[in-house]
Structure formats: C-alpha cells, structure tokens
Amino acid sequence: MNNEETIAHARERVVESVAKNMHLYGVTPSIGRIYGTLYFENEPMTLDELKEELHMSKTSMSTGVRTLIDLNMVEKVWKKGERKDLYKIKADWxxxxxxxxxxxxxxxxxxxxxxxxxxxxxxxxxxxxxxxxxxxxxxxxxxxxxxxxxxxxxxxxxxxxxxxxxxxxxxxxxxxxx
Amino acid sequence: MNNEETIAHARERVVESVAKNMHLYGVTPSIGRIYGTLYFENEPMTLDELKEELHMSKTSMSTGVRTLIDLNMVEKVWKKGERKDLYKIKADWxxxxxxxxxxxxxxxxxxxxxxxxxxxxxxxxxxxxxxxxxxxxxxxxxxxxxxxxxxxxxxxxxxxxxxxxxxxxxxxxxxxxx
DNA sequence: AGGACTGTACAGTTTTTTCTGTATGAACTG
DNA sequence: CAGTTCATACAGAAAAAACTGTACAGTCCT
The missing domain is CATH 1.10.287 (Helix Hairpins)
Structure with missing residues (x-):
C-alpha cells in the first residue's frame, strides 16, 4: 500500500468514526460524513465536490450542508471568481x-x-x-x-x-x- | 369539566411533553409515554395495565419497558401474590x-x-x-x-x-x- | 435579452424504524 | 400432570425517515 492510499484509509477511518457518533449531535451518519470530509479537506468545498467525494446526490449535499450550517458547524464562504457556493468547517469543537x-x-x-x-x-x-x-x-x-x-x-x-x-x-x- | 377530567388532562399534558422530549434520552415518544405514565401512577404497573392505558400492543409494552430498564429508568418489582411482573419508575432524574x-x-x-x-x-x-x-x-x-x-x-x-x-x-x- | 449554470423545492422511491399479531416456552395453579 | 397465564421471539405490516431525480427560480456572463 502506497502513501496516498495509507493516508486515504487513515482519513476514512476517522471520518467514518466521527460520522457514526454524529447521532449524538442529532445528525445522520451521512451528514456526519459531510462534516468529516470538510474537516480534512483544507480548502472550502463546493456541493459538487462533496457529491463527487461521497457519491451521493447533490440534493442530499445541499440539505446536509444546510443542516450543518443551522447547527453552526459549517459556514458558507465566498471566493473571488467562483460561482459555486463554497463551504468550510467551523472547527471549534x-x-x-x-x-x-x-x-x-x-x-x-x-x-x-x-x-x-x-x-x-x-x-x-x-x-x-x-x-x-x-x-x-x-x-x-x-x-x-x-x-x-x-x-x-x-x-x-x-x-x-x-x-x-x-x-x-x-x-x-x-x-x-x- | 369535573375534577377527574381536569386531573387527567393536566397529567396527560405533562406526560406528552416529557414523551416528546424523550428523544434526548435516545428513546421514542411511545416509550417516553410509558415512562410518564409510570411516573404519575403511584403503584407499580403491569404490562397489561400499561397496554390498557396507552392503547398499544403488549409486545410494545414489553420491549418498551425493557428499554427503560436498560436505561436504568425503570425497575421490576415483586409483589406477594401477584403473578404478573410489576414495573415502577426509578425517579432520580x-x-x-x-x-x-x-x-x-x-x-x-x-x-x-x-x-x-x-x-x-x-x-x-x-x-x-x-x-x-x-x-x-x-x-x-x-x-x-x-x-x-x-x-x-x-x-x-x-x-x-x-x-x-x-x-x-x-x-x-x-x-x-x- | 438570451443562454448557461447553480442551489433547492417537491414528489416519488428506497431504506429504516416502529409497531402488531401469532406462536412458543417458562412459570404458576390446582 | 394438565390447564392457565405470562413475557417475549419472530415475522410481517405500517409508519417514518433518508435519499434521489426532475423541475424551476435566481444569478451570472456575454
């Protein structure tokens, strides 16, 4: 197993674990996975990128991200010359x-x-x-x-x-x- | 409205409210209603009495009570000359x-x-x-x-x-x- | 203004959870 | 021991939740 794979696996393990325990925050594992993905991604992400990463519908990404925003765990950011909305984590746990x-x-x-x-x-x-x-x-x-x-x-x-x-x-x- | 009715309504309001918020304890409203009913009933109750009171199946009462026991919120008590199992609340909130x-x-x-x-x-x-x-x-x-x-x-x-x-x-x- | 692209409302589908009826085994009674 | 009476396991029905595809309104670009 090469380094990239090792890194991906190690991240996935953490994301999955966080997602599984996210129900304590009243959030489904799917939404927890969005959070985890954003946590490790260093740049803000678009709905399409999330969709790509998690293999889920864009609608689900849209509603999921909104839930996280309502919980004050994610925020929308604006980037010059980018039409799509970008979302980044609010990582004050x-x-x-x-x-x-x-x-x-x-x-x-x-x-x-x-x-x-x-x-x-x-x-x-x-x-x-x-x-x-x-x-x-x-x-x-x-x-x-x-x-x-x-x-x-x-x-x-x-x-x-x-x-x-x-x-x-x-x-x-x-x-x-x- | 006579006194009995007033009392019943006042109790019901509290039971329903407790039941609705019981999800914070990881418990469905139905099971919360069992808890609320036991809270106001001064004597320990049987599954059949609960079934009667809540108009649900005895199976549901059985599993619901067990969930509450697992959560340490209800306990089984034994009463002389009573064949049915009796359950009472553990009311240290x-x-x-x-x-x-x-x-x-x-x-x-x-x-x-x-x-x-x-x-x-x-x-x-x-x-x-x-x-x-x-x-x-x-x-x-x-x-x-x-x-x-x-x-x-x-x-x-x-x-x-x-x-x-x-x-x-x-x-x-x-x-x-x- | 027209065309292209983005986020989301909504309806319908799939999956999960909750609830019930039947069946069974254990415990008590006479 | 036979006959009741319980509690609960289990399978299936009903209800709820999660997820998706389509459609559309808003926004940006030319």
Missing part, C-alpha cells in the same frame, strides 16, 4: 459541543416547564375547590411530583448555564496535552 | 441525566479515540518513510487535525468525569426552590 448541548437541553427544558407550570396551576385550582379527600390526596401527590420535576429542570438550567457562560472551561483544562 | 450523559458521551469518545490514535500512528509512520515534500506537508496538516481532535476528546472526558464524580452537584444547587 468545544464551542460546537456547548452550542449543541445548550440548545438541545434548553429547548427540552423550556417545553417541559411550560407543560409543568400549566398543569401545576390546574392542580392547585382543583385543590382550592375543596374536592373529596380521595381526590385531594391524589392531587397532592401529583403536585409533589410536578414540583420535583420543576426543581430538576431548574437544576438542568444551571448546568446549561455553566456551559453557556464558558465557566465550564475554568473547571476543566481545555488545552491539556494527552 | 438527576442520576438518570448523569447516567445517560456519561454513557452516551463516554461511548462516543472512546470509539472516536480508537480511530484517531490508530490513524495518528499510521500518519506518523508515513512521515518516517521520508515521503515527497507535498505528501509530508499534507500529513503534517492531518496530524495537526487529529491532535486537535484528541485534545478535544480528552477535554470531553473531563467534562464527563465532572458529572460521573457528582462534582457537578457542588457547582450547582441541586435542591434550590424555584
């Missing part, structure tokens, strides 16, 4: 992780919080109407559970803040060598 | 989050690390063979990228450790009231 983590959990937290507070106030209203003791007992238990959940989401929000504020970097040594 | 987070990211990190170190050593071997300057230049760039990635995963492991060691609780007030 630390920031990517934080962005993703925060967006995902913030969103989940918020949705659940809305449901929880709404239901909580309904439960409280039921209690105020002096229902039968059986019902009151039941509702009290439900309120307890909802309160637990609300507290949990408050905590989760604190965790998210820890990342969003970059405070997490003070607690870990970001550039430590292996 | 903080621990659930940590377990999930750690397992997911630890696994992803490990897989990628294996690929990275393997490819790194291959790249280094190529360099040792004194290739053409063009190739050497390329390989040096690749090695740089791989090193960056390795550093990143080291950092990520530190983050995971922060959770696994429960140190995260020192940095957030877990039981703060809203």
């Amino acid at each position: 630390y920031q990517n992780f934080i962005d993703l983590f925060c967006v995902q959990w913030r969103k989940g937290t918020q949705m659940n919080m809305e449901a929880l507070t709404k239901s909580l106030s309904e439960f409280e209203k039921v209690l105020e109407e002096e229902p039968s003791e059986a019902i009151a007992e039941q509702v009290r238990k439900d309120i307890e559970k909802i309160t637990y959940a609300i507290n949990y989401y408050h905590w989760l929000n604190q965790v998210v803040n820890l990342f969003e504020s970059k405070e997490i970097f003070k607690l870990t040594n970001k550039n430590e060598n292996p | 903080y621990q659930n989050f940590i377990d999930l987070f750690c397992v997911q990211w630890r696994k992803g990190t490990q897989m990628n690390m294996e690929a990275l170190t393997k490819s790194l050593s291959e790249f280094e071997k190529v360099l040792e063979e004194e290739p053409s300057e063009a190739i050497a230049e390329q390989v040096r760039k690749d090695i740089e990228k791989i090193t960056y990635a390795i550093n990143y995963y080291h950092w990520l492991n530190q983050v995971v450790n922060l959770f696994e060691s429960k140190e995260i609780f020192k940095l957030t007030n877990k039981n703060e009231n809203p």
